[in-house]
Amino acid sequence: MVAGAETVVMSLWKVNDDTTSQLMEAYFRNLLAGQGRASALKEAMRELRATQLHPHYWAPFIVVGRDEPLRALAK
Numbered sequence: 001m002v003a004g005a006e007t008v009v010m011s012l013w014k015v016n017d018d019t020t021s022q023l024m025e026a027y028f029r030n031l032l033a034g035q036g037r038a039s040a041l042k043e044a045m046r047e048l049r050a051t052q053l054h055p056h057y058w059a060p061f062i063v064v065g066r067d068e069p070l071r072a073l074a075k
Helices: 017-032 037-051
Strands: 007-011 061-065
Touching: 007 037, 017 037, 037 061
Parallel strands: none
Antiparallel strands: 007 061
C-alpha cells in the first residue's frame, strides 16, 4: 500500500502453494469478468471451499484497499 498499490491480497498465515494457485486463478478469472476486488476474492474462496472443506486452505486470505472492479489503463 505504501508503494502505491490500490489493493493488496494477503494471507494471514502460511498457505499451501497448490491451493493458493487454484484460489488466485479463480480470483483473477473473477476480476476479468468484472467483479469487484473483494467480491472476486470472496467468490474464489467459495469455489475453493467446494473442494477444500477445511478453512486452513481458503480462509486466510483478505483484501485491503479499494474494492472497485479493475479498469482499463488509458492510452
